[in-house]
Every structure is written in structure tokens, then in C-alpha cells.
Amino acid sequence: MVRILKVIISLFLIYGTIIYGEMINRYGTTAANFLEIGVGSRPNAMGEAYVAVASDLTSIYWNPAGLANVSRPSTMFAIQPWVAGIDMLFAAGALAIPNIGTLGLGITQVSYGEQEVTTLQYQDGTGEYFTANDLAATVTFSRKLVSWFSFGSSIKYINSNIWHSSATAFAVDLGVQVSTEFFSYTGQEKDGLQLGMSISNYGTRMKYDGIDTYQPIDISEFEEGNYGDVAGQFRTSQWELPLLFRVGFAIKPLVTNFSTITLSADALHPNNNSESVNVGISMRNKIPGFGEFSITGGIKALYMDKTGVEALYSSQNAKYRATGGVGVKLNYLGNRSLTIDYAYKSMGILGNVNAITIGISF
Numbered sequence: 001m002v003r004i005l006k007v008i009i010s011l012f013l014i015y016g017t018i019i020y021g022e023m024i025n026r027y028g029t030t031a032a033n034f035l036e037i038g039v040g041s042r043p044n045a046m047g048e049a050y051v052a053v054a055s056d057l058t059s060i061y062w063n064p065a066g067l068a069n070v071s072r073p074s075t076m077f078a079i080q081p082w083v084a085g086i087d088m089l090f091a092a093g094a095l096a097i098p099n100i101g102t103l104g105l106g107i108t109q110v111s112y113g114e115q116e117v118t119t120l121q122y123q124d125g126t127g128e129y130f131t132a133n134d135l136a137a138t139v140t141f142s143r144k145l146v147s148w149f150s151f152g153s154s155i156k157y158i159n160s161n162i163w164h165s166s167a168t169a170f171a172v173d174l175g176v177q178v179s180t181e182f183f184s185y186t187g188q189e190k191d192g193l194q195l196g197m198s199i200s201n202y203g204t205r206m207k208y209d210g211i212d213t214y215q216p217i218d219i220s221e222f223e224e225g226n227y228g229d230v231a232g233q234f235r236t237s238q239w240e241l242p243l244l245f246r247v248g249f250a251i252k253p254l255v256t257n258f259s260t261i262t263l264s265a266d267a268l269h270p271n272n273n274s275e276s277v278n279v280g281i282s283m284r285n286k287i288p289g290f291g292e293f294s295i296t297g298g299i300k301a302l303y304m305d306k307t308g309v310e311a312l313y314s315s316q317n318a319k320y321r322a323t324g325g326v327g328v329k330l331n332y333l334g335n336r337s338l339t340i341d342y343a344y345k346s347m348g349i350l351g352n353v354n355a356i357t358i359g360i361s362f
Helices: 002-021 041-045 064-069
Strands: 074-079 087-097 101-116 129-146 149-162 165-179 194-203 214-217 230-233 244-255 259-270 276-287 291-302 321-332 336-346 352-361
Touching: 041 291, 041 321, 041 336, 041 352, 064 101, 064 129, 064 149, 064 165, 064 194, 149 194, 291 336
Parallel strands: none
Antiparallel strands: 074 087, 074 352, 087 101, 101 129, 129 149, 149 165, 165 194, 194 244, 214 230, 244 259, 259 276, 276 291, 291 321, 321 336, 336 352
């Protein structure tokens, strides 16, 4: 336990060195950036400070190690309308295999809607329409090695499609969670300091290809009598995936038979943006014979460099992005449950977004 804590502390120190030592941010240098959109209402409502808290099906996205806490067959479906008319859906399922671990499957689908086709010759539109869609399918395995330590890994297939062109990639996610008795008022590990760390989207590069890249080319524009429509193809570049490194902790300052308060914080180091910190709070209230009711809140992107992409999300009166939400868990037939969560997230000048998640355990 002591050795593990030393490793975690060392990682925090290394992360702090990166924050203050790295000044150049690679804005706009990755593809498939939909992978950075957090899934699930509860994680979004907590300001996306969830790497140490993850214990449900959304762990497939936030921290694969958290899926080890799913002990019953479960399913989840999330509707997350995004900005600019973008629609996002997330569906997941998991099954606990005795003495082996927990196996999960998650699918994220993003639709950008229909757009009118325009060209230099027909700038008001050709009468055609094109669509753009992104898809990520993830298979996750997680296991508790001991009561206080769990690990998880995911294999991810990623596909992006724009009209007649598409690109694919494969990636892996890795994560660990550690439960300690520190700051535990009950003396139990599950109520003490929780530590979590994950690396997401470490994989191959994406390169778009398709018939849209084939275009007629005039090889000698200023010479008459030549072939003006020579078959040609645009060469597209390969782009990295948005690699994310998360490390965080969570504590429970209040634990009673009926109420539990959780405070969490995550530090993020992406490969295409500046570092940031997310903080969140959750209050769960048990209702005997019914289930439980929860209220969550948080702030996303604290201390982010405002000279970059974050400047687009900030308004003059809103420096950081506030989040919040509510949830209800209904028990039925013993340990089975139905969960409904709602989340609200402020996106500054881009507007506000909402998410609704429904989960069922069998």
C-alpha cells in the first residue's frame, strides 16, 4: 500500500512539472475529437471529475478500472445533444464473470446532421446534401486484484465518415483505481480516499480516404490544348488521436446510513490542449424502501490556459464552465435497480447542453 501511494504521489509531482514546464499547446492537431466529449449524466454533472469515482457503466469511457465495481448484469443508454445541432448517443452493457472479472461493451455515436453541398461554381448549393458521423466501439475488461485495487483495459475501434470519405483507427485505454482507509470516518476502504488514473485513446493515426479525394486536375492551367481533366487524387495527412491522461482523487467527508457526500478532483493532460483541473461534488440520499436521490455539481476546466481553445468557451462573465444535475435510483425485486440521471453543462458563448441517462441492472 505504501509503495502504491508513493507511485501515485510521484505521478502527481510529474504532472505538476509538466503543467508549469510545458508552454506550447498543440491546438487543433488531432482527429476524432468527439472522443473528448464526456459520456454519462452523472460524470458530466460532477464537472467531469470522475476518474477516481467511476463505478458504473460510464467507466468504459472514464476509467476502465471502475467497471470492476459492476457486480450485476447492467445496461445503460445516454442521450447527449451537443452544441450546433450535434447529436450524441452512448449505449453500454456489462456482465460480471465470477472469478474472472467484468466484461463490458460501449458504443458512442455522433451525428452532425445534414449539410448542403456547395462548390466554387455553385456557392448557393448544388441541391445535394452530405452527412458526417463518428463511431467508437469499445470492449472493456476490468478486475479487482484485491479489495482495494482494481485495473482495467479497453480496446477501441474508431470510425469517422464525411460524405464519401472515411477514416478508421484502433486505440487502447488503461486505468487503475486504489481505495484507502485514509480520511475514512467508518474505517472502511470504500469510504476513504479514492485514487484513480487513466490513459485514453493511445492508438493508431487516422487518415481520410474515399472517392471525394479524387478530383480532375488541369496539369497545365495556362497552356491551351492540353488535357484539362487529368485524373488526380488529393493526398491526405495522418492525424493522431486525442490522447488524454487523467489522474484524480475523491474523498467522502460525510458518510451516514442515509446520506453520503463525495468530493472529487481530476487533473488532465491532453496532447492537443492545455492542462486543466476539474472538480465535483455529489450528495446521495437513501430513501428506505424506495432507492436514493442524488444532487451533483461541479466546475470543468479550472486553471486552463485561456489563450487557446478554452477561450472559445468562455464569456466575459463566465470564466469557468459550471455543471450540475440530479438523479434518482429506484430499487425493484431485491438488488435490481433503475437509474435515471439528468445533467446540465454550461458551454459559455456556445450555449448550454443537457444529458439524460437511463440505466438498468438485472
